[in-house]
Amino acid sequence: NAGVTQTPKFQVLKTGQSMTLQCAQDMNHEYMSWYRQDPGMGLRLIHYSVGAGITDQGEVPNGYNVSRSTTEDFPLRLLSAAPSQTSVYFCASSQRGSTDTQYFGPGTRLTVL
Amino acid sequence: AQSVAQPEDQVNVAEGNPLTVKCTYSVSGNPYLFWYVQYPNRGLQFLLKYITGDNLVKGSYGFEAEFNKSQTSFHLKKPSALVSDSALYFCAEQTGANNLFFGTGTRLTVIP
Numbered sequence: 036n037a038g039v040t041q042t043p044k045f046q047v048l049k050t051g052q053s054m055t056l057q058c059a060q061d062m063n064h065e066y067m068s069w070y071r072q073d074p075g076m077g078l079r080l081i082h083y084s085v086g087a088g089i090t091d092q093g094e095v096p097n098g099y100n101v102s103r104s105t106t107e108d109f110p111l112r113l114l115s116a117a118p119s120q121t122s123v124y125f126c127a128s129s130q131r132g133s134t135d136t137q138y139f140g141p142g143t144r145l146t147v148l
Numbered sequence: 149a150q151s152v153a154q155p156e157d158q159v160n161v162a163e164g165n166p167l168t169v170k171c172t173y174s175v176s177g178n179p180y181l182f183w184y185v186q187y188p189n190r191g192l193q194f195l196l197k198y199i200t201g202d203n204l205v206k207g208s209y210g211f212e213a214e215f216n217k218s219q220t221s222f223h224l225k226k227p228s229a230l231v232s233d234s235a236l237y238f239c240a241e242q243t244g245a246n247n248l249f250f251g252t253g254t255r256l257t258v259i260p
Contacts, residue, residue: 039191066246075157077238077250079190085246093247125191133244134180134199139191 036061039140041126048116056111056143058126064138065131067109068116071095071122072142078125084109085131116147151175152241154251162259163227169224169254171239180242181222183213185234187254195237198222207231229258 044072060067068083070093071104077145080093084103100112113120123144129137161167173179180199184192196207203215213224222239231232239251 039214059222070248070250075252077252078240078248079250080247082243083247085231091245127192129246131246132248133225133242136182136194136196137209137211137242137246137248141191 038062039126039128041124041140042145045144046142047137047148048113049084049148050117052076052116054113054116055084056113056124056126056145058108058111058140060126060128060130060138060141061107062138063106064128065106066095066135066137067126067128068137069099069101069109069111070125070127072125073122081124082110113145118147121145121147152239152249152251154237154239154254156254157252158255158257160257160259162232164228166227167226167233167256167258169237169239169256171222171224171251172220173239173241175224175241176219181213181215181223182240182242182248183207183222183224183233184212184238186238192238195224206215231258231260234258 039060069081070078072078079095082101084090088090125142126140127137129135153172182197198205198215205210217228237254240248
């Protein structure tokens with residue numbers, strides 16, 4: 036199993052540009068989520084999904100969209116990038132139980148100029 | 149609302165000495181608590197979790213954590229630190245919706 040994969044690993048955008056961060060998992064996990072990591076702030080939840088066709092907002096959803104058309108994929112879209120979105124983005128997945136362990140991808144480092 | 153605190157930004161320990169990385173939580177009831185480790189330029193790796201049962205939880209790489217309900221703490225421990233343990237450690241609480249609330253992280257440096 037490849038686990039959780041993310042592409043790209045690095046990305047530089049200009050303010051106002053849009054892009055999609057890709058996330059895929061091959062563990063047949065129902066739950067998937069996106070976090071952003073900023074220095075001194077830990078990881079904060081952006082959006083999550085409990086299954087195909089179901090998404091919901093996390094702690095910091097503004098400026099981001101998600102969709103979940105398949106169990107395997109959970110892309111994160113930046114509609115109009117802003118410097119405040121410069122961060123490292125992590126995707127995670129797990130079984131749906133509240134005690135199940137989440138498995139994280141390697142991350143995407145995004146810089147918005 | 150859930151809240152997880154890691155009171156130390158940085159912990160330094162000599163190789164071979166015991167290490168402790170502190171974590172406290174604020175939710176009432178029965179929390180689901182996790183420890184993750186992040187090595188440089190890598191994603192987060194699961195170390196251990198407390199769900200219920202024995203207050204001493206054993207995890208990967210020789211780490212363990214003690215759940216203390218009266219002190220609302222879940223400190224990470226290891227009897228003998230290795231230089232390779234140097235990393236960023238996160239404590240987190242998982243909600244019923246599977247969402248993780250993270251502490252701000254503690255950077256552990258093991259000095260040879």
